[in-house]
Amino acid sequence: MLSKKTKYGLKALTFIARSEGDMPVQVGAIAKGEQIPQKFLESILLTLRKSGILGSKKGKHGGYYLRKEPSEILMTEVMRVLEGPIAMVPCVSLNFYEKCDDCPDEHACSVNKLMIQVRDSTLNVFRNTTLADLSSK
Amino acid sequence: MLSKKTKYGLKALTFIARSEGDMPVQVGAIAKGEQIPQKFLESILLTLRKSGILGSKKGKHGGYYLRKEPSEILMTEVMRVLEGPIAMVPCVSLNFYEKCDDCPDEHACSVNKLMIQVRDSTLNVFRNTTLADLSSK
């Protein structure tokens, strides 16, 4: 299941992409517009800023803005920041690889084989979708 | 992330598929062969039996067996029984649909749009993979 964090994060990014004027977008506006608890959203946007997807401006008239064009923000990047590994098991993860405790030989493992296919097909979607695709009506 | 339940369940099914003689396969043998805590595995196999994928024979010399040919057991079925919905959000689930609280219009929702694509690509894998594929070396 997709976490609320990721869901809210995606909605927030879409909201910001659609609001692009010159002004940064404030947390309050996003929270209100997308029905997201404001304090929770704050922490999510902070994560996105620390990862480099968003920039922020502090103080009065501050807010968040995209650091790249929507068409250059890939879902692979966003999903990894918000949701973590794209793979369903660490032993097939490209960016968060870990060996299974119980698995003597990955290449003989039926779960491994199946999950590589799932990973690849999901990656294929995320690699070919940008924030611009999400925010276009 | 894939739950241990699903992972163990898939391994167990593969183990049974590979062991097919006429004798039912015992929990103890699977647990030992696949390094799965036996009591936990018991509950998983029970779930698979109740869903109709496995049959069981009780008492001495009892155990579990497949109720269909491995080539007829689709991953869609197995995954839904073990892991639940294939979709990452209930609002795009085919078998476990639920409306989002916060979403006034699904068709305008950027998350919805993205998750439909992920669902379809994952379904495509599960619909085209059977237990026979997993258990073949």
Place this chain on the structure above:
DNA sequence: GTAATTCCTATTAAATCGGTAGGATTAATA
């Protein structure tokens, strides 16, 4: 009747999720 097995219910420890609270820090502006 005994041993071996599945079946069932309950409990538990740990982790994660979704959110809340409170205030520190920073910047615009009057």
Place this chain on the structure above:
DNA sequence: TATTAATCCTACCGATTTAATAGGAATTAC
């Protein structure tokens, strides 16, 4: 310089889920 409005940071909390474990009842082969 004081006020106001925003981000930033740390800590906490309750509920749920996960990954088991425990203990025994029911069933069957021999």
